[in-house]
Amino acid sequence: MLLFGLTGSIATGKSTVSSILRDPPYNLPVIDADVLARKVVEPGTPGYAAIVSHFAPSTPDLLVPAAECGGREDGPGGLGRPLNRPALGRRVFGGGDATVKDRKVLNGIVHPAVRREIYKAMLRAYLRGNWAVVLDIPLLFESGWERLCGTVLVVAVSEPEVQTRRLRERDPHLSEEDARNRVMSQVDVREKAEHALRRGPGAGVVVWNDGDKEDLKKEVERVMKEVQARSPKWWAWLLLVCPPLAGVTALMSFLKMWRIQRQWEQEKKRE
Template sequence: IIDADVIAREVVEPGTAGYNKIVAHFGATTPDLLLPKTDDGKGQPLNRPALGRRVFGDTDERKKDRAVLNGIVHPAVRMEMYRQLLKCYLSGCWAVVLDVPLLFESGLDTLCGTVMVVAVGDPAIQMRRLRERDSHLTAEDAENRVMSQGDIREKAKRCEARGDGRGVVVWNDGGREELKSEIERVMSTVMKGSPKWWAWMLLLVPPLAGWAGLWTYYRNLKVNKDWRQAELETKAKL
């Protein structure tokens, strides 16, 4: 599993290029940007809640700040993900999970044979769970964060538009047992579309892996183009 959130934290740790760029841009106008020094001697870590309040929201100023932050963090995250993907391939992994909150927005969906979206149908459940996980968030902070990441139900539709086996949605409105059943259901579909013998073929025949990767990338570009065209046509009818 390659977790984009974990990598995003690693690439902005004190001493990294990402950290220095964030401090240089936001430090003067965000007094509480840095936390006290830690015992590990690495320096002052970023105050992520303070940075979140600075960039999450729907105003033009916050959108501009968010674009700056994304321009610092996303390239570093992307390069580290590529490195880990190569390592997984050389290790003979049957499958690699890219856990990316902004998968479509970052364009990383073009690398994926199958996209899985975990969604909730009720926005109130989404807000409640976010505040339970991050207790420091106010209701406004939580709403701004959810809005900045896009409508999860719209992402579910986009995922399903990829077609059978290439886009699956896990609905997570219920409890853990229901979620487990949903995951088992969709994983059976995923595994049928990518048997282990195919993974071994891709490992043992690198040129085949290259062609398969290029075909997946091209196919996903076309899917995204069709989705954007459908969106434009829908808006034109309004």
């Protein structure tokens, strides 16, 4: 099964591309890390308890008001009021040193739980006999998941202003400053695009999303031809029926990508 990592930066168009890949003619199953990141912090989960314990004392509006939970202080399901995500977002994306520290704490709570959910979803996709599965992970490079992926697809735009504009159109509650802070708190997507291309043809591809949505579909078509040429379906089926071959191939791919990643990091340190 081809692990197909999909990434980009905030509002570059990852969700739009993932829904194109989910639909015909591609029909690929998608594991969405953002959806899982929401699931693992729902009231009643260990993630929720850890966030409340760390952030509640210093964030008075951390939970949605009881009035929005039918007046119940203990939330609609009795397990606690849901997190007020915009308030938590301001804590971890607001800019400044404290923000960086808070983001690390939040990531330390959310990421291990998301990782466990991704492994479970991958196993389900494998057992269903899929030839490929899309891992839609905004922090694919930062989290190290890219080394496990046979192909990495970065959805990129050429100018950060395009991200800020689309972000504000989608989330009107964000001020210009909020939107800009969110864009600036992430690695520049052009750097991610360069990183992906370093993996070689078919193993790292970039979908440029500077035009309209029709242009985006054509871009996806272009890169999928490149991916399918490198990783034909018969090869995926062969790996499916021959797990030892799949194991050896995965290990070789992992080592190659680990080497490329190390070279990349060394070059970035020298710059």
